[in-house]
Amino acid sequence: MLFNSQENKLLEEYGRYRRDPKDLNCIALEIEAQELRPVLGGYHNLTMQPESFNTKQKKDLQYQQPYLNVKGSELELVHRNVQASVPFAVSTCGYGLLWINLVIGRAMLKTDVIKFETYSTKSMDYSVMACDTPAEIEEAYASVTGYVP
Known part of the structure; x- marks a missing residue:
């Protein structure tokens, strides 16, 4: 779980199980918060899904596009000649x-x-940062990836 300063x-983590009928999130489908499915060569298809508690939030992913709010979108994470995908969601x-x-x-x-979701990987690595302002989020992002010279 991730909490803010207040x-x-x-x-x-978004997981839905039928193991505890008293749990409010108990459903017939078994949805794992993190799933690893083996593929050839010792790699795995990996899915990770965190759940937010504010449905009115807006989300942005660093992606070459003119939109700031991409909530409800599905975006391909692959680099091409004219597209750079930085999987950082704010x-x-x-x-x-x-x-x-x-x-x-x-x-x-x-x-x-x-x-x-990744189609072929051997590990899972992500960083989550909770901050009070967008500027602090960007500062935390830079502390993980490096500062602009």
Whole structure:
């Protein structure tokens, strides 16, 4: 779970299980918060999905496009001649999520869930930062990736 400085819950892993019928998130589908499915060569298809607790939030992913709010979008995470994909999602709720798996995949920015999927990887690496302002989120992002010279 991720909390902000006022102790409000921002993110939690999205998992839906039928193991505890008293749980409010109990459903018949088994949805794992993190899924690893083997593919050839010792690699895995990886899915990770954190859940937000504010459905009115706006989300942005650093992607070459003219839109700031990409909530409800599905974006391909692959570099091409004219497209650079930096999988860093920023929410108006006060958090940023950097997906550090530099492999081909996709990002789905649903209403309350961000879902990252890679098609072939050996590991999962991401960084989540909770901050009070967008400037602090960008500062935390730079501290992880490096500062502009």
